[in-house]
Amino acid sequence: MKLFALKMLFGDTAKFYGILLGLAFASLLISQQSSIFVGLMSRTFGFIQDTSQPDLWVIDPDRSFVDDQKPLRDTEVDRVRSVSGVAWAVPLFKGLLSAKLPTGERETCDVIGIDDATLIGGPARVVQGHVEDLRQPESVIIDVKSSSGKLALPTWLKPGDSVIEFDTADESIPRRPMAIGDVLELNERRAVVVGLAETTPTFQNQPVLYTTYTQARQFAPPNRRTVSMILVKALEGTDVGQLQRRIEQETGLIALTADEWSWRTLKYWMTQTGIPINFGIAIGLGFLVGVAIAGQMFYNFTLDNLKYFGAMKAMGASNARLLGMVALQAGVAAVLGLGIGLGATAAFGLTVPGTRLAFRMVWQIPVITAAAVLIICVGSSLLSMVRVIRLDPAEVFKT
Amino acid sequence: MIATSVNAAVSLKGVTKTFGKGDSAVTALRGADIEALYGQATFLVGPSGCGKTTLISIVAGLLHRDGGDLSVLGTDLGSLSGSQLTRWRSESVGFIFQAFNLIPQLTVAENVAIPLVIRGESRRAAVRTAGDLLAKVGLEGRERSKPSKLSGGQQQRVAIARSLVHNPRILVCDEPTSALDATLGRHIMQLITAVSSAPDRAVLVVTHDDRIFNFADRIVHMDDGRVTHVELGGHQLAHAAATESHS
Numbered sequence: 001m002k003l004f005a006l007k008m009l010f011g012d013t014a015k016f017y018g019i020l021l022g023l024a025f026a027s028l029l030i031s032q033q034s035s036i037f038v039g040l041m042s043r044t045f046g047f048i049q050d051t052s053q054p055d056l057w058v059i060d061p062d063r064s065f066v067d068d069q070k071p072l073r074d075t076e077v078d079r080v081r082s083v084s085g086v087a088w089a090v091p092l093f094k095g096l097l098s099a100k101l102p103t104g105e106r107e108t109c110d111v112i113g114i115d116d117a118t119l120i121g122g123p124a125r126v127v128q129g130h131v132e133d134l135r136q137p138e139s140v141i142i143d144v145k146s147s148s149g150k151l152a153l154p155t156w157l158k159p160g161d162s163v164i165e166f167d168t169a170d171e172s173i174p175r176r177p178m179a180i181g182d183v184l185e186l187n188e189r190r191a192v193v194v195g196l197a198e199t200t201p202t203f204q205n206q207p208v209l210y211t212t213y214t215q216a217r218q219f220a221p222p223n224r225r226t227v228s229m230i231l232v233k234a235l236e237g238t239d240v241g242q243l244q245r246r247i248e249q250e251t252g253l254i255a256l257t258a259d260e261w262s263w264r265t266l267k268y269w270m271t272q273t274g275i276p277i278n279f280g281i282a283i284g285l286g287f288l289v290g291v292a293i294a295g296q297m298f299y300n301f302t303l304d305n306l307k308y309f310g311a312m313k314a315m316g317a318s319n320a321r322l323l324g325m326v327a328l329q330a331g332v333a334a335v336l337g338l339g340i341g342l343g344a345t346a347a348f349g350l351t352v353p354g355t356r357l358a359f360r361m362v363w364q365i366p367v368i369t370a371a372a373v374l375i376i377c378v379g380s381s382l383l384s385m386v387r388v389i390r391l392d393p394a395e396v397f398k399t
Numbered sequence: 400m401i402a403t404s405v406n407a408a409v410s411l412k413g414v415t416k417t418f419g420k421g422d423s424a425v426t427a428l429r430g431a432d433i434e435a436l437y438g439q440a441t442f443l444v445g446p447s448g449c450g451k452t453t454l455i456s457i458v459a460g461l462l463h464r465d466g467g468d469l470s471v472l473g474t475d476l477g478s479l480s481g482s483q484l485t486r487w488r489s490e491s492v493g494f495i496f497q498a499f500n501l502i503p504q505l506t507v508a509e510n511v512a513i514p515l516v517i518r519g520e521s522r523r524a525a526v527r528t529a530g531d532l533l534a535k536v537g538l539e540g541r542e543r544s545k546p547s548k549l550s551g552g553q554q555q556r557v558a559i560a561r562s563l564v565h566n567p568r569i570l571v572c573d574e575p576t577s578a579l580d581a582t583l584g585r586h587i588m589q590l591i592t593a594v595s596s597a598p599d600r601a602v603l604v605v606t607h608d609d610r611i612f613n614f615a616d617r618i619v620h621m622d623d624g625r626v627t628h629v630e631l632g633g634h635q636l637a638h639a640a641a642t643e644s645h646s
Contacts, residue, residue: 001516004505011504311500314461316489317517318482392461 001317005325006332008305015301019294019333020340023373026290027341030283031361031369032348037279038365039358044269045262046200047094047112047208053120054231055240056255058089058247065268066261067110067203069095071225072253079251080230085238086247090115093216094228096206099151100185101178102161107150109207111140111186113216121231123210129180129195134212140186141195146207148177151184159183159193186219201358203269287372295380298333302326302384310391322388330381338373342366407470408569408601409435409458414467415624416453427453429624430467439616440592440602442632444609450624451605452573458603459571460488472568489517493562495591497574499554501546507557508533508542514565525564532560536590552583559590570594572604576611588614 010016042049047066048057058080060070080089093113100106114121114134122131127144134141142151152175159181178184182193191211199208211219217226232255234243240257247255256264270276302309309322345361352359416428427450435441435458443451456462457469460476469476472491479487493514501510509522511529516522530542536556538549546554555575562570572591576584588611591602604615612618615632 003522004502004509004513004516007509008502008504305502307498307500308502311494311496312513312517314459314488314494315514315517316485316487316492318485321517 001321001325002328005328008308008325009301009329009332012301012304015297015304016333018297019301020337022290022292022294022297023333023337023376024340024344026286026294026376027338027369027373028344029286029289029341030372031342031345031365033279033282033286034365034368035345035349035359035361036357037276037283038362039360040203040275041266041269042360043201043203043205043358045265046202047110048258048262048265050124050200051121051231051258052124053233054258055234056232056244056247056257057261058230058232058251058253058255059228059261061252061254064272065265066094067096068268069228071223072227072230073225074227076251076253077227077230080232080247080253083243083247083250085235085243087233087235087238088118088120089230089232090118090120091213091227092121092229092231093213093220093226095216095220097186097209097219099191099207099209100188101151102153102157102183107207108204109186109209110202111209111211111216111219113211113213113219115231116212116214119212123197123199125198127196127198131195131210133194134210134215136192136194138190138192138215139194139211140184140191140215141197141210142178142193143199143201143208144177144196145199145201147179147196149207151178151207152176153178153182187221189219191219287376290373290376291379294333294337295376298330298377298380299383301329302381302387306387306391309388313388313391319389323385326381326385326388330377330384334373334377338370341373342369406436406438407434408437408472409433409441409603410468410470411454411458412468414454414457414469415465416450416457416462417465427624428457428464431621431624431626433619433626433629435601435603436616437601438596438598440604440614440632442604442606442612442615442618443621444606444612444618445621445627447607449621451621454621455571455573455603455605458569459492459494460484489514490565491568493565493567493570495555495558495562495570495572495575497577499546499558499578501554501557501561503546505545506543507538507546507549510546510557511561511564513561514567518565529560529564532564533557536560551578552587555579555583555587556590559587559594563594568600570600570602572602572606574606574608575604576606576608581610584608584611585614 045066060072063070077089077091080086095111096108097111098106099109119131119134123141126141129141133139155174155176159179160183178193180193180195184191197210202208220226234240244255313322349359349361411431411433413430413432414428415430417424417426419425431450431454443454445451453462457464458471476484508526508529511533512525515525515528533539533542536559538553538556546557575591576587579587592614594600594602612632618630618632620627
């Protein structure tokens with residue numbers, strides 16, 4: 001009967017493809033929108049996850065997310081260093097500064113100033129140059145994606161050329177990636193590219209520039225408070241949880257692990273912006289599409305076959321057997337539709353890396369999508385099953 | 400156990416059936432008495448709504464009676480549980496439906512094989528058996544065709560093959576010729592009555608089609624939920640005449 005059930009499903013070509021299309025489209029919408037949402041949200045705390053050296057991040061208690069501008073005084077670094085159990089504590093600058101390219105174009109950049117002495121907080125993977133090159137005056141390391149994107153320069157511009165104004169609106173001009181030796185200006189101050197690094201794109205997709213803390217202070221507008229965060233390493237054998245509490249008690253600041261800081265940032269974006277709602281609507285629509293098209297079509301498919309189920313019931317097929325047929329049909333449709341939808345999402349994901357579109361398909365997304373498709377199929381097949389169970393076999397004589 | 404004729408495959412005495420309750424209750428059978436004998440085709444005739452379909456549904460184990468006595472193939476169907484009744488149907492009853500009810504996505508042979516598969520036979524063996532039976536109803540070579548590729552008469556022959564494939568002892572036919580022209584109708588009835596001539600099998604036919612009354616051994620006339628009278632059918636009369644001329 002299993003083969004007969006499958007033949008009934010595959011044989012009704014129009015409905016089968018309709019069910020498949022509905023489920024595939026629902027899976028695609030749910031998984032693709034979820035992946036973009038996760039990708040986008042991951043960018044909000046990408047910097048924290050990229051910086052692996054510290055055990056704790058010390059910030060102003062009112063700071064809600066990683067790009068929130070609530071800097072600390074320089075003296076706070078020493079206060080944190082004085083807490084028992086701290087191996088080292090270094091300042092970190094993180095702020096948005098306007099960069100002027102040799103072409104005269106302006107780009108807002110995410111400038112990260114790391115400790116001059118230790119270079120702790122620097123990029124995890126420098127692909128050209130060395131992080132130590134940041135010790136040279138006026139030096140910056142730029143992110144490799146932006147070097148060929150927002151920071152790309154006309155091919156005829158040689159490294160080291162000073163600013164030449166030209167028609168930036170002319171998109172036909174061939175461009176090359178910004179490279180070591182290229183010069184740009186940050187707040188009217190000269191900055192020389194000494195390296196390229198891989199970084200997680202920021203939420204607003206600005207170019208990321210690494211420099212030293214001292215250099216960053218010179219680039220940034222004058223301010224009494226310039227320490228964005230303090231990176232802390234616990235002494236070996238020190239309980240990080242206890243150290244957190246000690247820092248908070250003794251400094252009045254808050255100390256967070258990388259995961260806690262990431263969650264705090266994520267929570268801000270989730271609760272204070274309309275992003276989750278917008279994506280939630282898209283994901284919900286995907287689910288509704290699945291219910292409206294696939295669920296309803298599967299239910300209709302069962303209704304169309306009700307007379308055949310009735311005939312089989314009259315011929316001695318038990319309810320369990322008929323329900324098994326319906327469940328098999330729903331299950332196969334679900335697996336195929338889910339597979340196509342997730343496959344399309346994965347294909348989409350493979351085409352987007354390196355572009356501006358955030359996409360991150362974590363393992364939970366296929367699971368959630370599968371659960372949504374399962375709900376659609378189980379729901380519609382349960383409704384169908386009720387019709388089959390309630391089907392009076394004597395009905396077959398009434399057609 | 401109710402008292403029945405020795406040769407009765409089906410025996411109903413005072414069977415009643417009402418659908419619904421209260422003001423909306425509809426009484427379909429008001430004490431129907433019928434006997435259908437082995438080796439005979441018993442036709443149930445009467446106007447629409449007289450209770451014919453309800454009666455064959457009860458005989459086939461698809462509906463439960465409210466009252467009266469019922470014995471089909473020596474079994475009181477009222478004493479069987481739901482699962483026993485389902486199993487009894489799969490083993491004992493063959494169905495021919497007015498609308499054929501052939502599953503369009505399956506091949507002709509697979510449609511015929513359904514009762515065997517329901518009984519637990521493997522699909523391959525069941526389809527092989529179905530192929531043999533299709534040859535007997537004149538559809539050799541059409542095993543792999545889809546029902547939609549067959550004419551109405553051919554589809555009805557498939558339905559007949561399906562009703563017989565598991566060798567049931569009682570065959571229940573609902574308006575088997577209503578969708579067919581006179582010639583095809585006669586041909587189909589020849590096939591059905593050939594089945595009924597088996598001494599261990601009985602055929603019940605519900606029909607409005609008086610063109611086929613001559614194929615009946617007995618014609619049971621019903622009206623308003625009751626049997627009004629029973630007469631010998633053309634088949635039985637022809638048989639009696641033939642016997643008389645021989646003697």
